[in-house]
Amino acid sequence: KQEVTQIPAALSVPEGENLVLNCSFTDSAIYNLQWFRQDPGKGLTSLLLIQSSQREQTSGRLNASLDKSSGRSTLYIAASQPGDSATYLCAVSVYTGANSKLTFGKGITLSVRP
Amino acid sequence: EPEVTQTPSHQVTQMGQEVILRCVPISNHLYFYWYRQILGQKVEFLVSFYNNEISEKSEIFDDQFSVERPDGSNFTLKIRSTKLEDSAMYFCASAIDRGLEQYFGPGTRLTVT
Numbered sequence A: 001k002q003e004v005t006q007i008p009a010a011l012s013v014p015e016g017e018n019l020v021l022n023c024s025f026t027d028s029a030i031y032n033l034q035w036f037r038q039d040p041g042k043g044l045t046s047l048l049l050i051q052s053s054q055r056e057q058t059s060g061r062l063n064a065s066l067d068k069s070s071g072r073s074t075l076y077i078a079a080s081q082p083g084d085s086a087t088y089l090c091a092v093s094v095y096t097g098a099n100s101k102l103t104f105g106k107g108i109t110l111s112v113r114p
Numbered sequence B: 001e002p003e004v005t006q007t008p009s010h011q012v013t014q015m016g017q018e019v020i021l022r023c024v025p026i027s028n029h030l031y032f033y034w035y036r037q038i039l040g041q042k043v044e045f046l047v048s049f050y051n052n053e054i055s056e057k058s059e060i061f062d063d064q065f066s067v068e069r070p071d072g073s074n075f076t077l078k079i080r081s082t083k084l085e086d087s088a089m090y091f092c093a094s095a096i097d098r099g100l101e102q103y104f105g106p107g108t109r110l111t112v113t
Helices: none
Strands: A010-014 A018-027 A032-036 A044-051 A056-059 A062-067 A071-079 A086-096 A099-104 A108-113 B003-005 B010-013 B021-022 B032-036 B043-052 B054-058 B066-067 B075-079 B090-097 B107-113
Touching: A010 A018, A018 A032, A018 A044, A018 A086, A018 A108, A032 A062, A044 A056, A044 A062, A044 A071, A044 B054, A071 A086, A086 B043, A099 B054, B003 B054, B003 B090, B021 B054, B021 B090, B021 B107, B043 B066, B043 B075, B075 B090
Parallel strands: A010 A108, B010 B107
Antiparallel strands: A018 A071, A032 A044, A032 A086, A056 A062, A062 A071, A086 A099, A086 A108, B003 B021, B021 B075, B032 B043, B032 B090, B043 B054, B066 B075, B090 B107
16 A cells, blocks of 8 residues: 655745755655645645656755655755745556556645745 | 635534535536545545546445536535534535646535534
């Protein structure tokens, strides 16, 4: 059974710092990996999708990497801002016959201090 | 930009009552999903749907749950007889292809009293 782990559960950094959020998964037979942002009481906003054949994806100040063989992904946030404060979720996708499903980690709650 | 919408945003119901949660996926998407998140816990997969039938359901998705795509645009989740433990945020998601990005709606917060 696929398990996704994100450690630590919470992180507090000063504004301007570059930071790395980690995600690990137990079964390397994934199709893709998605990083999401969740603000308190809100829905999930997709940040980046990395296909299993890719090593990294970039969007603005965000860079996500994937090492499928070791079961790890990282989300790098450059020059963090207070507006980046949110919970960041990692989810891996596996095929299930005609469809797929996401298995989520519990998330890392990031606080960026002004 | 197209987005997934969900109604209502918050529903309060009494234990044993039936509820229907509604979703309008992105119009050209073909793959549909329901997930839920109990407060403080992980987002969990409930069910996936493609080509007018359920593709897979989790162990949570028992006989009290059903899904339907009644009219080609809406996608609904029905809970026949709600329990206290069904209180959670329910998210609908859709994708254009099973291997591509899933787009999530804002969620419906279900409170069972």
